[in-house]
Amino acid sequence: MAKVSIMQRVKAQLNQLPPGALVGYADFVQEPGQFAAVAAALSRLSKAGEIIRFAKGQYYRPHLSRFGTVPPSDQAVLAVVGATTGQLVPYATGISVYNRLGLTTQVPAVVTLASTRRRRNLPRRLRTVVRPALEQASDVPLLQWLEVLRDVRRIPDTSPDRVVTRVAKELRLLTPAARRRLVALASQQTPPRGRALLGALLENIPNKKGAAALRQTLNPLTTYRLGISAKVLPNRAAWHIQ
Known part of the structure; x- marks a missing residue:
């Protein structure tokens, strides 16, 4: 599967998740051979500010309140x-x-x-x-x-x-x-x-x-x-x- 398809899948699934939900590589693909592509997609989205890295291999879509970014529950x-x-x-x-x-x-x-x-x-x-x-x-x-x-x-x-x-x-x-x-x-x-x-x-x-x-x-x-x-x-x- 092309990297662009992985990116599209990652973004589509992230948009369906509630803010604060933690996700990892296995939440997007099941084949370990595709984890590197997912990791690259998540890394790019993190650098763009669309998601936040919580821990190694774990990210979440932030929710902004008047007090700032709300972390995962x-x-x-x-x-x-x-x-x-x-x-x-x-x-x-x-x-x-x-x-x-x-x-x-x-x-x-x-x-x-x-x-x-x-x-x-x-x-x-x-x-x-x-x-x-x-x-x-x-x-x-x-x-x-x-x-x-x-x-x-x-x-x-x-x-x-x-x-x-x-x-x-x-x-x-x-x-x-x-x-x-x-x-x-x-x-x-x-x-x-x-x-x-x-x-x-x-x-x-x-x-x-x-x-x-x-x-x-x-x-x-x-x-x-x-x-x-x-x-x-x-x-x-x-x-x-x-």
Whole structure:
């Protein structure tokens, strides 16, 4: 197939895609022998400003807002990274999650991805934090709430009191089975400050069994300075939270 035909095919398919969708060579042709022609076409379109290079072999058609070029969605980025990292289900952590949960209005310039090890050569808009291997996809929402507890003092444009109030509401909406799973996940991979905070919140629901299980994992002599008021967390002293 002539290069001009490849270019026509590439442009036609790009025009049918929503802005922000990530595409690679295999999205245009199936024969590896034609990848070089597709790569050349995408490179020319990138230089012309019609598409933007996101990573090696990955491009997207930009969408312009009054704030500038809108990058690909987190979901699109994670789908691509998941294919390259081999994780069961790559999941976002950090500010992008806190924004989606309504905890902050800040929009991150970088998406943080949980990974079993730090990874290099990722797209510049992506970084990784080390977390245990994901066991099942249904754990992702629970793990993201545990990330909230882990970062309760570091979430921008809010306060620990506001975050804790929101988490308390979320915990009350969980089924008993989901709460049990949350406690199990917290016991396995959440730092002590997050386990103490979750235990105090569960105790107030009340979920005495879950709270007791978490208390057993804590050092009774450790104090956790989280900046949470007694008004929001009345039992904070019993959990050595300040």
